[in-house]
Amino acid sequence: MMNPFRCLLFMLVFLAGSGLDQHAYAYLDPGTGSMVLQLLLGGIAGALVVGKLYWHRFKSMFGRSASNPSTENHRDAQDSQNEK
Amino acid sequence: MNNFVPDPGSFRDPSGRIYVLGDKVYRTITDYAARDFEYVRGTGLIDRLVADGRLIGADIVPVDVLGEVGKDARYVVEHPRLPFVSYPYEWPFPALKAAALLHLDIHLAALDAGVTLSDATAYNVQFLGTRPVFIDLLSFQKYNKGDMWTGHRQFCEQFLNPLLLRSEVGVVHNHWYRGAQEGLSASDLRRILPWRSKLSRNVLLHVIAQSAFQKSSSTTTLSKSELASTQFPLASYHNMLTKLRNWIQMLQPADTGKTVWHDYEKHHSYEGHEFEAKKAFIGKFVSTVKPKILWDLGCNTGDFSKVALENGAAYTVGFDFDQGALELAFDRAETNDLTIQPLFLDGANPSPSQGWNECERKGLMERANAEALIALAFIHHIVIGKNVPLVDVTGWLTNLAPRGVIEFVPKQDPMVKKLLSLREDIFADYTEDNFARSLSQKVTIVQTETITDSGRKLFWFERLN
Numbered sequence: 001m002m003n004p005f006r007c008l009l010f011m012l013v014f015l016a017g018s019g020l021d022q023h024a025y026a027y028l029d030p031g032t033g034s035m036v037l038q039l040l041l042g043g044i045a046g047a048l049v050v051g052k053l054y055w056h057r058f059k060s061m062f063g064r065s066a067s068n069p070s071t072e073n074h075r076d077a078q079d080s081q082n083e084k
Numbered sequence: 085m086n087n088f089v090p091d092p093g094s095f096r097d098p099s100g101r102i103y104v105l106g107d108k109v110y111r112t113i114t115d116y117a118a119r120d121f122e123y124v125r126g127t128g129l130i131d132r133l134v135a136d137g138r139l140i141g142a143d144i145v146p147v148d149v150l151g152e153v154g155k156d157a158r159y160v161v162e163h164p165r166l167p168f169v170s171y172p173y174e175w176p177f178p179a180l181k182a183a184a185l186l187h188l189d190i191h192l193a194a195l196d197a198g199v200t201l202s203d204a205t206a207y208n209v210q211f212l213g214t215r216p217v218f219i220d221l222l223s224f225q226k227y228n229k230g231d232m233w234t235g236h237r238q239f240c241e242q243f244l245n246p247l248l249l250r251s252e253v254g255v256v257h258n259h260w261y262r263g264a265q266e267g268l269s270a271s272d273l274r275r276i277l278p279w280r281s282k283l284s285r286n287v288l289l290h291v292i293a294q295s296a297f298q299k300s301s302s303t304t305t306l307s308k309s310e311l312a313s314t315q316f317p318l319a320s321y322h323n324m325l326t327k328l329r330n331w332i333q334m335l336q337p338a339d340t341g342k343t344v345w346h347d348y349e350k351h352h353s354y355e356g357h358e359f360e361a362k363k364a365f366i367g368k369f370v371s372t373v374k375p376k377i378l379w380d381l382g383c384n385t386g387d388f389s390k391v392a393l394e395n396g397a398a399y400t401v402g403f404d405f406d407q408g409a410l411e412l413a414f415d416r417a418e419t420n421d422l423t424i425q426p427l428f429l430d431g432a433n434p435s436p437s438q439g440w441n442e443c444e445r446k447g448l449m450e451r452a453n454a455e456a457l458i459a460l461a462f463i464h465h466i467v468i469g470k471n472v473p474l475v476d477v478t479g480w481l482t483n484l485a486p487r488g489v490i491e492f493v494p495k496q497d498p499m500v501k502k503l504l505s506l507r508e509d510i511f512a513d514y515t516e517d518n519f520a521r522s523l524s525q526k527v528t529i530v531q532t533e534t535i536t537d538s539g540r541k542l543f544w545f546e547r548l549n
C-alpha cells in the first residue's frame with residue numbers, strides 16, 4: 001500500500017527530475033540530497049522548506065515559462081557577450 | 085631521538101594524525117579538536133564504548149612520547165595495535181554488514197550521551213576476528229540541538245549502497261569498492277537497481293530520493309543557508325538511525341542462501357582419513373611454530389584456520405576468493421567465537437597500495453605481518469587457473485611469511501583435472517619436482533608428507549636467513 005509519505009516522496013523525486021549530477025568531494029560535505037531528505041524526515045517545518053524549494057519547479061511544469069532559469073541566465077550571459 | 089613519521093593514511097582529518105611505532109599506535113589531538121575531545125571524554129561515552137569492546141582502547145599519554153612531533157599536539161593518545169588492518173573492499177558481505185551495524189549502534193549510543201559522529205567512513209571500522217571495532221576517536225563531536233546527520237551521505241556510499249548492491253542486485257561489492265574507494269554513490273546504484281527494489285520505502289528514501297535531490301540541487305534554487313537553519317529534531321535523528329539499523333539487519337545476499345552453504349560442508353574431493361592426515365600435519369607445524377598471526381591463503385570455510393587456532397596460533401587471517409566460503413567462514417567464526425578474520429583475496433590480483441599518493445591504503449604485501457602461513461589447495465588456482473608461473477607463485481608465498489606449509493596438488497588430482505578439462509595443458513613445468521626445486525632455491529624444506537592417494541603433498545618451509 002502506498003502511504004502518504006511514500007506518495008510525497010514519489011512526487012518529489014518526480015519533480016526533482018533530471019539534471020546534472022552534483023558530486024560533493026569535500027570530506028565533510030553532507031550533500032544536498034541527504035540534507036533535503038533529513039528535512040523531510042524532520043517533520044512539518046522541514047517539509048515546508050522542501051515544499052517551498054520545489055514549488056517553483058511544480059509551477060514551471062504547468063506554466064508558460066517551462067524553460068530552466070539557470071539555462072536562461074546562461075543564454076543571457078552569452079547574448080550580452082555577443083553584443084559586445 | 086626517534087624520527088616519527090605520520091601514517092600516510094591519516095591525513096584527511098585536521099584533528100590529529102596517527103603514528104605507528106613498534107607495537108604501539110599513537111594519535112595526536114590538535115588544538116582544533118581538543119575542545120570536542122574534552123567534552124566527549126567528559127560524557128563518559130569513550131570509556132563505556134572501550135569497556136564493551138566497541139571502541140579501540142585509548143589511553144592518554146604524555147605528549148613527549150612523540151618527541152618533537154608531540155609539541156604540536158594538545159593530547160597524545162595510545163591505542164593498542166590491531167593484529168591486521170583490512171579495508172572494506174576486502175570484507176565479505178557479513179563483515180560489511182557488521183561494520184555498518186556497529187557504526188549505527190555507536191552513533192545511537194553517542195546521541196544518548198549528547199555526542200554525534202562527524203563522519204561515517206567505513207575505514208574507521210576494523211576487525212578483531214569477526215568483531216568490528218570502531219577506531220576513530222576523533223569522529224566524536226559535541227551534539228548541538230537541531231544538528232543534521234552530516235555523515236548520512238557517506239554512510240550510504242560506504243556501507244548501505246555496497247550492501248544493497250549485493251542484497252538487491254546480487255553483485256558483490258568488493259570489486260567496485262576497490263576501484264572507487266569512497267564507495268558507491270546513490271546515483272550510480274539507482275541506475276542498476278531493479279524496479280521491485282525501488283518500490284521499497286527505504287530504497288526510495290535513501291537511494292532514489294537522495295540521488296534525485298542531489299541531482300536537482302544544480303537546477304533548483306536551493307539555499308544551503310535555508311537548509312542549514314532548519315532544525316532536525318533529535319527524535320527524528322534517532323528514528324532515522326534506528327530504522328536504518330533495522331533495515332540493514334535484515335539484508336541478505338540475493339544470490340546465495342543457506343542451501344549453497346550446505347554444499348561447502350560436504351565439498352571435499354578427498355576422503356576423511358586424508359583430511360585427518362592434513363589436519364595432523366598442520367597441527368604439528370602450528371604447535372611447533374606457535375605464530376601470533378597466521379595467514380590462511382585459500383581458507384575456504386576456515387577449517388584449517390580453526391586447526392591452527394586449536395594448536396597454538398593466536399590469530400588467523402583467512403583469505404579466499406569464494407564469497408560463499410568466506411560468508412560461511414565468517415558465520416562459523418562468529419558463532420564459535422574464533423579469532424579468524426575472513427577476507428576476500430584474488431591471489432593473482434591482491435589489494436594494491438592505492439588512494440592518495442598510492443599510499444593511503446596499503447597493499448597486501450606491505451601489510452604482510454604473518455609469522456606463518458598455510459596455503460592449502462591454493463597454488464593450482466593461481467598457476468593453472470591464472471597462468472602465473474609456478475616459480476613466481478612460490479616466490480610470492482615465501483615472501484609473504486618466513487615459514488609456512490604449502491600444499492602441492494598434482495595434475496592427476498581431480499581438482500586440477502577439472503581446471504584443465506576445458507583448456508589446453510600448457511603447464512609442462514607444473515610438477516612436484518619443479519615445485520620442490522623452486523621452493524628449495526628460496527627456503528629450507530623442513531618436512532614433507534603425501535596426504536592423499538592422488539598424490540597431494542604438504543611442504544613445510546622455513547625462510548633461509
